Amino acid sequence: MSKDVFVFVEQRDGAIAKVGIELIGEATRLAAKLNEKVVAVLLGSGIKNKANMCIEYGADKVVVVDAPELAEYLTDPYARAIETVIKKYDPEIFIYGATSIGRDLAPRVSARIHTGLTADCTGLDIQPDPKAEDPSKAQLLLYMTRPAFGGNLMATIICRDYRPQMATVRPGVMQALDKDTSRKGEIEEVKVEFKPEDSRVKIRQILKEEKKSADITEAKVLVSGGRGIGGPQGFGILKDCAKVLGGEISSSRACVDAGWIEKDRQVGQTGKTVRPDLYMACGISGAIQHLAGMEQSNYIVAINKNDTAPIFDVADLGIVGDLKVIVPKLTEAIKKVKASKEVKKD
Amino acid sequence: MDFALSKEHELLQKLYREFAENEVKPLAQEIDEEERFPRETVEKLAKYGLLGIAYPVEYGGQGADYLAYIMCCEEMGKVCATTATIIGAHSTLCVYPIFTFGTEEQKQKYLPDLLSGRKLGAFALTEPGAGSDSSMQQTKAVKEGDHYILNGTKCFITNAGEADVYVVSTMTDKSKGNHGITTFIIDKDTPGFSFGKHEKKMGIRGSATADLIFENAIVPAENVIGTEGQGFKIMMKTLDAGRISMGALALGIGEGAFDITVKYVKERKQFGKHIAAFQNTKFELADIKTKLDAAQLICYKAACEKDAGRPYGLYAAECKYLCAATASDVTRRCLQLFGGYGYMREYDIERMMRDAKITEIYEGTSEVQKIVMSNHLNIR
Amino acid sequence: MKIVVCVKQVPDTTEVKLDPKTNTLIRDGVPSIINPDDKAGIEAALELKEKLNDGSTVTIVSMGPPQADVALREALAMGADEAYLLSDRKFGGSDTYATSTIVAAGVKKIGFDIVITGRQAIDGDTAQVGPQIAEHLGVPQVSYAEDINVEGNKVIVKRKYEDREHILELPIPCLITALSELATPRYMSVKGVMDAYRAKEVKVLTFEDLKDMFNPDYIGLKGSPTNVFKSFPKQAKGKGEFYPDLSADEAVNTIVTKLEEKHII
Numbered sequence: 002m003s004k005d006v007f008v009f010v011e012q013r014d015g016a017i018a019k020v021g022i023e024l025i026g027e028a029t030r031l032a033a034k035l036n037e038k039v040v041a042v043l044l045g046s047g048i049k050n051k052a053n054m055c056i057e058y059g060a061d062k063v064v065v066v067d068a069p070e071l072a073e074y075l076t077d078p079y080a081r082a083i084e085t086v087i088k089k090y091d092p093e094i095f096i097y098g099a100t101s102i103g104r105d106l107a108p109r110v111s112a113r114i115h116t117g118l119t120a121d122c123t124g125l126d127i128q129p130d131p132k133a134e135d136p137s138k139a140q141l142l143l144y145m146t147r148p149a150f151g152g153n154l155m156a157t158i159i160c161r162d163y164r165p166q167m168a169t170v171r172p173g174v175m176q177a178l179d180k181d182t183s184r185k186g187e188i189e190e191v192k193v194e195f196k197p198e199d200s201r202v203k204i205r206q207i208l209k210e211e212k213k214s215a216d217i218t219e220a221k222v223l224v225s226g227g228r229g230i231g232g233p234q235g236f237g238i239l240k241d242c243a244k245v246l247g248g249e250i251s252s253s254r255a256c257v258d259a260g261w262i263e264k265d266r267q268v269g270q271t272g273k274t275v276r277p278d279l280y281m282a283c284g285i286s287g288a289i290q291h292l293a294g295m296e297q298s299n300y301i302v303a304i305n306k307n308d309t310a311p312i313f314d315v316a317d318l319g320i321v322g323d324l325k326v327i328v329p330k331l332t333e334a335i336k337k338v339k340a341s342k343e344v345k346k347d
Numbered sequence: 348m349d350f351a352l353s354k355e356h357e358l359l360q361k362l363y364r365e366f367a368e369n370e371v372k373p374l375a376q377e378i379d380e381e382e383r384f385p386r387e388t389v390e391k392l393a394k395y396g397l398l399g400i401a402y403p404v405e406y407g408g409q410g411a412d413y414l415a416y417i418m419c420c421e422e423m424g425k426v427c428a429t430t431a432t433i434i435g436a437h438s439t440l441c442v443y444p445i446f447t448f449g450t451e452e453q454k455q456k457y458l459p460d461l462l463s464g465r466k467l468g469a470f471a472l473t474e475p476g477a478g479s480d481s482s483m484q485q486t487k488a489v490k491e492g493d494h495y496i497l498n499g500t501k502c503f504i505t506n507a508g509e510a511d512v513y514v515v516s517t518m519t520d521k522s523k524g525n526h527g528i529t530t531f532i533i534d535k536d537t538p539g540f541s542f543g544k545h546e547k548k549m550g551i552r553g554s555a556t557a558d559l560i561f562e563n564a565i566v567p568a569e570n571v572i573g574t575e576g577q578g579f580k581i582m583m584k585t586l587d588a589g590r591i592s593m594g595a596l597a598l599g600i601g602e603g604a605f606d607i608t609v610k611y612v613k614e615r616k617q618f619g620k621h622i623a624a625f626q627n628t629k630f631e632l633a634d635i636k637t638k639l640d641a642a643q644l645i646c647y648k649a650a651c652e653k654d655a656g657r658p659y660g661l662y663a664a665e666c667k668y669l670c671a672a673t674a675s676d677v678t679r680r681c682l683q684l685f686g687g688y689g690y691m692r693e694y695d696i697e698r699m700m701r702d703a704k705i706t707e708i709y710e711g712t713s714e715v716q717k718i719v720m721s722n723h724l725n726i727r
Numbered sequence: 728m729k730i731v732v733c734v735k736q737v738p739d740t741t742e743v744k745l746d747p748k749t750n751t752l753i754r755d756g757v758p759s760i761i762n763p764d765d766k767a768g769i770e771a772a773l774e775l776k777e778k779l780n781d782g783s784t785v786t787i788v789s790m791g792p793p794q795a796d797v798a799l800r801e802a803l804a805m806g807a808d809e810a811y812l813l814s815d816r817k818f819g820g821s822d823t824y825a826t827s828t829i830v831a832a833g834v835k836k837i838g839f840d841i842v843i844t845g846r847q848a849i850d851g852d853t854a855q856v857g858p859q860i861a862e863h864l865g866v867p868q869v870s871y872a873e874d875i876n877v878e879g880n881k882v883i884v885k886r887k888y889e890d891r892e893h894i895l896e897l898p899i900p901c902l903i904t905a906l907s908e909l910a911t912p913r914y915m916s917v918k919g920v921m922d923a924y925r926a927k928e929v930k931v932l933t934f935e936d937l938k939d940m941f942n943p944d945y946i947g948l949k950g951s952p953t954n955v956f957k958s959f960p961k962q963a964k965g966k967g968e969f970y971p972d973l974s975a976d977e978a979v980n981t982i983v984t985k986l987e988e989k990h991i992i
Contacts, residue, residue: 013890073893076858076868101888105870108855112827112862115945117952120823120853131956144956150850153743156958163952173990201867201901205883206894222991246992270614271693279991290688293614300989301967302982308971318985319969326975327982334979335992342992355924358800362915396917409917419917 020098027175034127046072056186099169117160222248229284269294287312363422375427378553393464406458417595424599428702429553441468469510471501488517507557528578539564550701594666597706661723668716671706734765736798764845770910803923804915820948827859832940857904870904
């Protein structure tokens with residue numbers, strides 16, 4: 002009989018990824034509804050000492066596979082380890098972070114053990130099988146909700162007949178529990194027998210480099226400046242803010258015409274059309290020519306001194322105020338929030 | 348009667364649109380502003396076969412039909428009339444007479460380079476004293492042994508200075524009028540052949556326009572297309588074919604103007620609503636679209652008649668006339684819908700209006716088209 | 728070498744808009760395109776073929792309805808050598824597992840040395856089918872590829888992660904999933920379009936052609952482990968919040984709270 006909610010806890014260079022901790026937090030909520038346990042699965046080399054941290058963040062049990070083959074992520078040895086864990090424990094649910102690791106590993110595993118997998122979920126819930134005749138005796142299923150169709154549509158997906166029910170979950174969506182050093186749990190080590198075909202792919206080189214600046218049409222966050230930033234130096238404070246948000250700076254036409262910034266950062270009718278997750282309009286009045294290029298953005302924050310600026314008509318959050326005061330403070334505040342959410346390397 | 352495009356033509360249209368959107372449109376404003384010939388675009392056109400569309404594969408062409416070719420002119424015209432003009436001057440005006448009337452040696456020598464776009468072509472008929480009246484041309488070619496000596500000046504020549512190969516109309520026997528015209532293929536590096544200054548134009552400002560100057564230019568006799576005195580017929584046949592592509596280009600300008608105007612009227616607000624909501628806007632755009640669709644029908648019909656091997660001269664003249672008139676009319680009316688912004692050079696619509704005007708003038712004015720039509724209709 | 732590229736025809740989701748009144752998707756007039764990551768995969772395959780210049784071929788495989796023919800013609804017009812459409816009513820309703828089962832069967836039947844798929848399709852965004860095909864084929868995979876080269880009998884792939892890149896060495900056969908950064912797709916050529924309809928063909932493989940290559944219980948709607956329980960449009964945007972007179976600190980707090988709510992930080 003399948004049981005328990007398993008979480009793949011991702012690590013890189015021995016540091017546990019934040020998404021793993023978030024997923025443990027979510028797993029505790031799912032497990033409570035099922036009246037089952039949360040099991041963290043930790044793969045790596047020399048990683049055993051991190052197991053306790055998973056318990057402190059909410060895991061009831063940690064399954065550790067510690068092997069030199071798992072030092073740096075590679076699909077085959079990782080898939081073999083997860084396959085071994087699934088065959089040994091028969092989990093009810095297995096969730097992974099929807100990172101470039103999780104989204105490579107989970108589908109490989111799902112094909113190998115023949116079960117369903119739902120990608121990039123933003124919501125998980127436990128509910129009775131909708132087809133059961135008697136809801137009180139219905140089996141409880143994992144309801145996995147995810148955006149599709151370029152984010153225009155949400156879909157809720159279930160996996161009725163195969164176990165574990167598997168999902169990858171978008172980082173940053175689930176809430177981690179607060180760390181509790183008094184929490185206790187078990188730690189089990191699992192030995193994996195790797196096969197020759199698990200070492201078909203070899204790492205020649207590992208490169209870690211700073212990212213180059215991106216095309217504004219591809220940025221997830223845009224901090225955008227208009228005439229109200231006062232001069233080319235105004236983009237300095239916007240750049241700092243964009244950096245902590247992992248985004249890029251963009252501009253209205255006024256700044257491009259004034260020569261404060263390059264034309265390829267211009268948003269609007271005669272510039273580029275953008276639709277980032279966050280568009281922060283700073284000192285942009287919001288002429289229709291500008292709005293045409295950005296009103297499809299997912300979330301729009303506008304900061305402007307003029308309370309009748311048309312940008313406020315399209316903003317999801319409109320703040321009347323001086324961007325030169327607010328933006329630097331905001332940058333600091335975001336830094337703090339991010340730091341508090343970082344998982345400390347113990 | 349089936350008005351649907353074939354699957355091939357649909358896919359070609361997709362190719363043209365993607366190419367126009369990504370490679371041509373981004374440069375349209377800049378080359379107009381700087382009056383700069385878009386050499387980089389010519390290289391890209393060449394790479395994807397867009398300079399040899401309607402010619403056989405054996406000469407390095409793409410093996411498509413004339414409809415496929417004029418659809419390319421239309422799609423490029425939507426975003427940049429300069430680029431479409433360069434294609435038209437090359438593909439029809441220069442290549443068509445060589446392909447249709449040239450000897451096998453001439454075809455082998457010139458077509459592979461022209462159709463692959465390694466070389467660009469141009470065509471020269473107009474002179475300061477001979478516009479619509481070709482019998483008045485003064486450029487003289489005198490035979491001396493195995494070559495001709497050319498003297499005279501051609502004006503308003505598209506691709507002048509940028510092209511490598513020129514198809515040039517000359518007088519070999521003035522006394523015979525139109526029957527004394529002879530056509531030559533002239534290489535850019537011919538001794539005694541040079542160019543005048545770059546003309547400053549109202550529209551299609553990225554297109555190179557200049558005089559061709561012949562001062563005792565020495566052209567080998569084997570470069571005569573057809574025979575001596577056959578030039579008038581060659582020119583007329585070439586212009587017949589060219590009228591369809593120039594019509595398609597004009598149509599494209601109008602369609603491009605319509606597309607950006609539809610987008611604009613849904614964004615621009617006055618009196619608390621989008622201007623698309625006003626009846627005047629709806630009526631104007633409905634009327635414009637009707638005219639464009641009618642022009643497109645005659646344009647495609649002319650091309651299909653040509654592809655079917657039937658006489659198409661009348662339709663070609665109708666196409667050139669109607670598409671050019673439509674382009675001028677709709678760009679002006681679209682600009683009006685843009686209001687003050689439309690008059691600003693930051694927006695594309697004013698360029699389209701300036702570009703549209705030339706289509707009523709070059710390659711036979713609208714008035715000449717009507718004369719051609721009345722001749723076809725035997726109204727004398 | 729036989730390079731097989733798996734492609735999907737998708738609606739251009741950037742053209743899809745939400746009807747503000749009915750809160751439903753407006754699908755009318757939305758063009759169908761080759762999924763962008765897949766198109767990068769086609770380009771990478773063509774570049775590889777040109778670089779190898781040893782008689783290597785590029786084969787395109789797509790699963791979909793008969794209308795997907797045009798996507799395959801487009802790939803042929805870009806320069807691919809042959810194309811297969813896996814099409815059958817029995818394939819309809821497949822989730823990623825069932826889709827990968829069918830595509831893997833098709834690829835196995837056609838034969839391959841390197842399989843390239845796009846990382847993910849813009850309509851589903853799952854990124855699952857590539858790795859699942861690799862598992863069904865029993866070959867190693869590398870996803871998120873930014874660069875592909877062949878050195879002798881090895882494939883060298885640059886693999887992107889959030890914080891690093893790996894240069895990996897794979898044996899042949901293998902499967903690679905392409906990021907759109909991998910290669911900028913060329914346009915079709917005019918002659919390519921003519922050839923796509925006149926000189927080349929799109930071969931259709933149906934259930935009958937593939938039934939010995941997979942377990943028929945594992946394909947289509949019935950063979951899919953996952954089912955869509957319901958789908959619904961994303962909540963329409965409400966009227967924005969407007970704060971005309973906050974102090975700078977209050978403003979900062981308000982913004983930070985909202986950005987946390989929206990999972991932006």
